[in-house]
Amino acid sequence: MTNSKRDGFGSRFGVLVAVAGSAIGLGNLWRFPYLVGNNGGAAFIFVYVLIVIFLCLPIMLSEFIIGRRSQANAIGAIKKLAPKSHGWLSIGIISVAAAFFILCFYSVVGGWTLEYMVKSFSPGFLVNDNSMLSTFFQSFTSSPVLPAIMMILYLALNALIVSSGVKNGIEKYSKILMPGLFILIIILAIRSLTLPGASEGINFLFNPDFSKLSPESLLAALGQAFFSLSLGMGCIITYGSYVEKKENLMNISIITAAADTSFAILAGVAIMPAVFAFGISPGEGPGLVFITLPQIFAQMPFGNIISFIFFTILLVAALTSSISMLEVVVAYFVEELKMSRKVATIISFSVIAVFGLLCSLSLGTLKEFTIFGKNIFDFFDYTTSNIMLPIGGLLIVIFVGWKMRKSDIQDELFNGGALHFRRRLFFWIIVGIKFLAPIAITLVLLNGIGLIKLF
Ligand code: TRP
Numbered sequence: 001m002t003n004s005k006r007d008g009f010g011s012r013f014g015v016l017v018a019v020a021g022s023a024i025g026l027g028n029l030w031r032f033p034y035l036v037g038n039n040g041g042a043a044f045i046f047v048y049v050l051i052v053i054f055l056c057l058p059i060m061l062s063e064f065i066i067g068r069r070s071q072a073n074a075i076g077a078i079k080k081l082a083p084k085s086h087g088w089l090s091i092g093i094i095s096v097a098a099a100f101f102i103l104c105f106y107s108v109v110g111g112w113t114l115e116y117m118v119k120s121f122s123p124g125f126l127v128n129d130n131s132m133l134s135t136f137f138q139s140f141t142s143s144p145v146l147p148a149i150m151m152i153l154y155l156a157l158n159a160l161i162v163s164s165g166v167k168n169g170i171e172k173y174s175k176i177l178m179p180g181l182f183i184l185i186i187i188l189a190i191r192s193l194t195l196p197g198a199s200e201g202i203n204f205l206f207n208p209d210f211s212k213l214s215p216e217s218l219l220a221a222l223g224q225a226f227f228s229l230s231l232g233m234g235c236i237i238t239y240g241s242y243v244e245k246k247e248n249l250m251n252i253s254i255i256t257a258a259a260d261t262s263f264a265i266l267a268g269v270a271i272m273p274a275v276f277a278f279g280i281s282p283g284e285g286p287g288l289v290f291i292t293l294p295q296i297f298a299q300m301p302f303g304n305i306i307s308f309i310f311f312t313i314l315l316v317a318a319l320t321s322s323i324s325m326l327e328v329v330v331a332y333f334v335e336e337l338k339m340s341r342k343v344a345t346i347i348s349f350s351v352i353a354v355f356g357l358l359c360s361l362s363l364g365t366l367k368e369f370t371i372f373g374k375n376i377f378d379f380f381d382y383t384t385s386n387i388m389l390p391i392g393g394l395l396i397v398i399f400v401g402w403k404m405r406k407s408d409i410q411d412e413l414f415n416g417g418a419l420h421f422r423r424r425l426f427f428w429i430i431v432g433i434k435f436l437a438p439i440a441i442t443l444v445l446l447n448g449i450g451l452i453k454l455f
Contacts, residue, residue: 007166008242014171017178023260025321027228030289032264033271037282040212041204048221055440058432059231062400064249065412067240073331074234091395095234098388099328104355105380111150113315120307126298133291142364151356162326163345166242177316184313188270201273232393238328390445401434
């Protein structure tokens with residue numbers, strides 16, 4: 001390999017915190033708890049865990065294999081591994097485009113998180129009144145200036161980290177932020193568990209009632225697992241390209257999946273007991289974090305401190321995820337368009353800020369402007385999660401399963417013979433990559449765009 005000059009992760013721990021940092025984000029803290037709430041609790045979690053193990057691990061391994069084999073950004077990787085076939089390049093193009101579009105609305109939510117963090121200490125913000133909190137959320141997110149400023153601040157934090165590079169930026173910050181995140185969420189979980197009436201929430205989370213599980217909730221679990229593990233848009237390809245040859249890709253994947261899933265469950269433990277203790281419906285939906293939680297904090301002693309801790313957690317988790325998306329874009333600019341990292345970051349920052357601004361304004365000033373009946377924010381959100389990610393993921397597993405040489409896959413999984421070759425394990429991984437994952441993703445995709453209605 002001619003990559004001695006290429007930036008990369010400096011340590012095993014560095015790889016783990018960076019990849020886990022990418023996976024653990026708004027998906028775990030905001031989306032997972034409300035999906036669990038909507039889909040009946042423990043049974044949903046049970047199915048979710050099965051999906052992570054049997055479907056997501058093959059996809060994650062495929063991304064790692066492409067990344068480390070090629071030692072390149074998402075587009076460069078495909079160019080290297082399939083030099084003459086232009087069709088496969090669509091994997092890379094979808095990846096970079098999806099990273100770009102997700103970042104636009106993710107940064108808007110990141111900005112809200114910043115605002116709520118600061119707001120935690122302002123008098124009158126934490127009130128025990130659902131409609132007041134809901135009005136505040138509505139009027140804040142639809143106002144033109146403040147959310148835009150917060151979004152740009154949030155994006156600037158991302159740019160600062162990413163412009164410092166992989167080892168001295170992403171890895172360095174993830175090493176501090178991720179352990180801090182685990183400590184914060186554990187504090188919050190303990191606080192929640194010690195509330196009077198918490199046991200009902202625990203029961204909801206861990207005592208499965210399988211009759212509550214509908215075919216739709218099965219699909220919701222699949223989509224959530226996909227989003228939460230950062231799969232389908234070249235994030236893991238890009239991070240994988242920074243992983244040293246001596247690292248064990250299967251271990252990294254398993255540890256990441258385990259960390260992400262335990263974090264999601266911890267988030268559930270931090271939120272659900274409080275929800276039940278204060279008599280709020282667990283199926284409140286997407287407003288759970290920004291409307292319901294402040295109401296809960298308002299009823300707690302030291303509520304503003306707890307609120308501050310929670311939104312700090314949300315900010316940190318979102319940040320280590322969005323830097324992984326920004327890195328997908330920046331790595332492409334640096335390696336394919338031969339820009340310096342600083343210039344690449346500044347350009348990406350500026351373009352994303354403009355589109356992010358449109359997303360932010362589309363919730364207020366520009367809400368009349370719609371694409372296919374959706375405002376810009378919802379359009380970006382819908383198109384990336386429901387169309388681009390599944391197509392990207394599908395192409396990735398098909399590429400590894402049907403296009404790459406078996407011997408190359410084996411080489412990456414067992415480090416060219418440095419790891420003991422386990423034939424059975426290899427066989428099942430190939431089955432997962434070649435058949436199981438592609439079929440499952442196809443079903444989710446077709447269902448998502450309404451071409452088939454499953455069950
Ligand atoms: N996984 C992150 C979360 O849970 C979001 C994220 C980062 C993501 N990179 C991604 C989602 C790539 C899909 C694809 O918030």
